[in-house]
Structures are given as C-alpha cells and as structure tokens.
Amino acid sequence: MKVIGIAASPRQGGNSQKLVECVLAGAEDAGAETELIRLGDRNIHPCIACGYCKSGHDTCAQKDDMVALYETIRAADVIVFGAPIYFARLNAQAYSLIDRLYAMLNPDFSSRLPAGKKIVIVLTCGSGDLSVAAPMYAYLKMVFGFFHCMDGGFIWQNQLFAPADLEKFPDEIAKAKALGRTLLG
Numbered sequence: 361m362k363v364i365g366i367a368a369s370p371r372q373g374g375n376s377q378k379l380v381e382c383v384l385a386g387a388e389d390a391g392a393e394t395e396l397i398r399l400g401d402r403n404i405h406p407c408i409a410c411g412y413c414k415s416g417h418d419t420c421a422q423k424d425d426m427v428a429l430y431e432t433i434r435a436a437d438v439i440v441f442g443a444p445i446y447f448a449r450l451n452a453q454a455y456s457l458i459d460r461l462y463a464m465l466n467p468d469f470s471s472r473l474p475a476g477k478k479i480v481i482v483l484t485c486g487s488g489d490l491s492v493a494a495p496m497y498a499y500l501k502m503v504f505g506f507f508h509c510m511d512g513g514f515i516w517q518n519q520l521f522a523p524a525d526l527e528k529f530p531d532e533i534a535k536a537k538a539l540g541r542t543l544l545g
C-alpha cells in the first residue's frame with residue numbers, strides 16, 4: 361500500500377506540510393509505504409492548453425518534474441493533498457499541479473488513472489474559518505472525482521500564521537495521525 365503526500369505550500373516545513381506528514385506518519389504506523397512530495401521543490405509549469413494530451417497523446421507535452429509525478433500519482437493507493445488557503449482559494453503551486461492533471465484525462469474526460477484511489481484533503485489557513493476551507497474541500501473533491509478517487513477524509517486548521525503554529529493544536533495533530541492509521545482499510 362503506497363500513500364503519497366503532496367504538500368503544495370512553498371514554505372518548507374510549514375503547517376500544511378506538517379499536517380500532511382502527520383497523516384503519513386499514521387499511515388506508516390499502520391504499515392503503509394509513504395512518500396512526501398513538496399511542490400516547492402519541484403519544477404511544475406502551469407498547463408499551457410496546447411491540446412497535446414487530447415490529440416493522440418496520453419500524456420503532457422511539457423517535460424518538467426510533472427513527468428515523474430504522473431507516475432508517482434498513478435502508482436499511489438492514497439493521495440494526501442495538503443495546501444494553504446491564499447486569498448480564499450488554494451495557492452498557485454496547487455493550481456499548477458491540478459491543471460496539469462488535465463493530461464490524465466482522455467478527450468472524453470474519462471480518467472487515464474486507475475480508479476479507486478483514496479484522496480485525503482488537508483487545508484490550513486490564518487484568520488479564515490470553515491466557510492473559507494469548506495468550498496476548497498468541495499472543489500478538490502470535484503477535481504479528484506474526475507479520477508474516481510474516494511473520499512478518504514478532510515483535515516483543516518485555522519489560526520496558523522508562522523510555520524510552527526501547528527504545535528498549538530495538538531488535537532488536530534492527533535486527528536491527522538489517527539486518520540492516517542485508518543487509510544489502509
């Protein structure tokens with residue numbers, strides 16, 4: 361069982377990354393193989409809408425770090441997707457990845473990825489509340505729904521400003537680890 365964490369924040373060791381790592385730690389406790397992918401460390405260009413992936417090719421024309429990530433995503437049983445909220449939506453790095461998933465859709469918008477993966481959504485924000493996080497959770501469920509992913513859970517926390525602020529919320533840390541331990545079922 362392979363559980364991958366995709367941490368979209370540009371901040372190394374930030375709150376959303378740490379919450380993703382907690383979910384991965386729980387999954388490891390339960391026996392999963394895990395891998396953390398930090399989008400800030402990867403060179404992932406935005407989709408350029410060239411149409412290559414919809415005209416006789418089953419992948420993207422752009423040969424950047426997304427080439428390897430397509431295969432990592434394809435092989436994963438569970439995807440833990442974590443992002444910060446920026447101006448009431450996701451951060452830019454998250455959208456580059458999401459838009460590049462377009463190449464994993466056939467021209468009829470059926471999925472090129474195997475069905476049945478679980479998707480766990482992790483969101484962090486500052487002064488915003490659930491009215492900001494919930495629409496992004498719904499949006500991400502819609503995105504991963506194109507790939508027939510099953511809802512594996514939702515973790516979110518607000519009042520996170522400095523990278524170490526997550527330590528003030530031990531209950532959410534415990535909840536993320538507990539969720540990770542359930543993912544193999």
Ligand SMILES: Cc1cc2nc3c(=O)[nH]c(=O)nc-3n(C[C@H](O)[C@H](O)[C@H](O)COP(=O)(O)O)c2cc1C
Pocket residue numbers: 369370371374375376377443444445446447448449484485486487488489492518520521522523
């Ligand atoms: C450009 C920018 C825009 C932000 N916009 C919001 C926002 O609209 N609502 C909110 O609650 N927090 C906002 N924040 C705060 C972050 O969502 C919050 O600090 C988050 O925990 C950062 O995640 P990270 O520690 O994983 O980088 C913003 C932060 C930045 C840098």
